[in-house]
Amino acid sequence: MITQILRSRSLIHAANKLAPLSSARCLSTFDKHRSVFEALGLDKTNNKGVFDGDWKGSGPVVPSYNPVNNEVIAEVITGTTGDLNVAFEKVAEAQKIWRELPVPKRGHVLLTMRNALVENLQPLGKLVALEMGKILPEGIGEVQEYIDILEYALGLSRMLQGSVIPSERPGHAMLETWNPLGTVGIISAFNFPVAVYGWNCAIALVTGNGTVWKPAPTTSLVSIAVTRIIAKALKEHDLPPSLCALVTGGSDVGSAMAADKRAHVLSFTGSTNVGREVGKVVQGRFGRSILELGGNNALIVTDDCDLDLATRAILFAAVGTAGQRCTTTRRLIVQESVYDTLIERLKKAYQQVKVGDPLDQGVLCGPLHTKEAVEIYKTALHRVKQEGGEIIIGGKVIEDGPLKHGNFVEPTMTRVRPDMEVVQNESFVPILHTMTYKTLDEAIAINNNVAQGLSSSIFTSNPSTIFKWIGPSGSDCGIINVNIPTNGAEIGGAFGGEKETGGGRESGSDSWKQYCRRGTCTINYSGTLPLAQGINFG
Ligand code: NAD
Helix, strand or coil: CHHHHHHHHHHHHHHHCCCCCCCCCCCHHHHHCHHHHHHCCCCCCCEECEECCCEECCCCEEEEEECCCCEEEEEEECCCHHHHHHHHHHHHHHHHHHCCCCHHHHHHHHHHHHHHHHHCHHHHHHHHHHHHCCCHHHHHHHHHHHHHHHHHHHHHCCCCCCCEECCCCCCEEEEEEEEECCEEEEECCCCCCCHHHHHHHHHHHHCCCEEEEECCHHHHHHHHHHHHHHHHHHHHCCCCHHHEEEECCCHHHHHHHHHCCCCCEEEEECCHHHHHHHHHHHHHCCCEEEEECCCCEEEEECCCCCHHHHHHHHHHHHHHHHHCCCCCEEEEEEECCCHHHHHHHHHHHHHCCCECCCCCCCCCECCCCCHHHHHHHHHHHHHHHHCCCEEEECCCECCCHHHCCCCCECCEEEECCCCCHHHHCCCCCCEEEEEEECCHHHHHHHHHCCCEECEEEEECCCHHHHHHHHCCCCCCCCEEEECCCCCCCCCCCEECCEECCCCCCEECCCHHHHHEEEEEEEEECCCCCCCHHHCCCC
């Protein structure tokens, strides 16, 4: 078993470019939090990472790490492309039953799922904190997002509507139908190991689809726990639990899913580099993709805003989740007359941020998810200096004291010029690049002048600034906020971004339509055959 673990470790790490393994194969995290794992049906070893109605796994055994100390938490028997193949078949069978259920009845099943998640909110939130490394309130908050979207989908189950369109022909009716596409393949990123699946799963199910989920290889335990909860809810309604399949594994499973025609919708959340390739593959087979890729989010501080409000918002947006949210504020664009005052306040706020174990009370910044992320942090700061920028607070990897075995870094602010190359790219770590502007037009141009287009925010009390910001010459992002930070989106709105963020939309508003086949139906009840456009054909 150990040889297999070691062999498979190198395979998976090579496939996903993960951090090297810790030499200590210590499972004390498991023992310390045994009640959490037991509540969620997880074991130290032999956790099967594939579910297609039965639990199995024919791939390598992969350890999951605690980013606080890089100890192994538990081991997962992951899946292969062969497992994926079977999962697609099983989901298709189950979906034939599911799609026939009246939509409000689908809603009842979603309600059972919602209640099951509420029951498991605490242990599941804690598992997210343990495996991903975000602080406990954020781990719980993420499970809450899944609960919220299930409630939203329950509401949709009474409201999914198509249009009735006036027909130009006498004795004809025209209407739109929205039917399921079939199977939604979901590939998710490490940083939201519950919510991203939740957003997709809830909306895919209410619209009559089944799902196959390929989670990030470093958050397999969370995905197993979630799948167990959902499967139990399906069973309670005598429905085939294979409707929501899981195949853990590396990029080989992900790329096989992207290429598979049976993933009628492929919802991919992850980096722009991988998403760009996934998007091409899905387009090449004329599948439908929803791409939720990297961001490079800016927050503009004007000279007429409430600076206290802005300071609190910036701290949460830049330091929360240790900078590992797609919507983290990465660029702070400040009107030059208030720059010094704001930075002084931010410095004080940064000094009070407690970095530490995400399960400890009072900790606001947990570890980075992997050792590789620590290298990304170091490289980004090196480049800031190389390109003529300076570090104004933070800037160090924590290598001494009780945190020295984990992936801890100091939340950091830099002073840069907006055109510096390091500022153009997303580094998925807690580094906030600060810069100044003179005019509003200049600030908006800086906001828009990057390849990514996910989230953006302005702090102002001037109504004309607000309307310019949300108008045609304003922010070019998918999320455009005023007096709130760039992160922390609500599930009721459509979530996603433009340009290299991929253009996808998930969650609320009319995002559900992407999971559907739209039918334009014209029904002739006239008994004659009048043709459209007034054509007389013989
Ligand atoms: P990643 O791109 O490394 O991995 C994402 C997923 O893709 C994982 O499940 C991975 O195993 C899989 N994968 C890797 N190679 C693949 C391939 N060739 N084909 C198919 N799948 C493959 O991203 P990550 O490091 O897990 O997550 C961080 C990134 O995700 C950041 O860029 C962040 O901005 C982005 N993100 C975006 C959103 C959004 O909604 N826009 C949300 C969360 C995260």
